[in-house]
Amino acid sequence: MTKITFLPHEEICPEGKTVEALPGQSILEVALEHDIHIEHACEMSCACTTCHVIVRKGYDSLIPPEEREEDLLDRAWGLEPESRLSCQSIIEAEDLEIEIPKYTINHVSEKG
Template sequence: MVGKGDSILEAAMDCGINIEHACGGVCACSTCHIYVEGGGSSLSEATEAEEDRVEEAPGLQRNSRLSCQCIVEGNGPIVVRVPSWNRNAVKEDPH
């Protein structure tokens, strides 16, 4: 269950989905780049620091965010997609 105040990165890891995050989730790289496909209104607004950092990510789109900086603030469903160039770094842990 994803709770308010959790980042998308934390939520994914809690569900056994490992999204690459070379900096440890502190907005110092762009390896946890995702696309927010739906439910963006349930997430925190991007900070200036996140906007500056996400610009370094390949495949930048209008819905690009850093999963370590997307904080769940609402109750609605949220849909994210990992960019195809980064899918080899995403692994689901066996249950």
């Protein structure tokens, strides 16, 4: 089993959470299975950027992104070199540390 640590996010996962996942699953599938509700407006079809995450540890262990994902990531808010769409990020054997950005291109929280 692969360990995935989701770093604290003010609204989605305030305490952070560490879960176990099977290789072959996407980061988004694992998050949703463990009640971490990452937004995914296109229902995991690689057609938007709402499930954008930053892979803080283990990035190179993921199956590399395809061109479509890379094109979409160019439009993501807060893009970093380790950014991925969580619906397209397939887990292998290495443990991961995931940051969920504060904003998405589809929804901006305006809480004070």
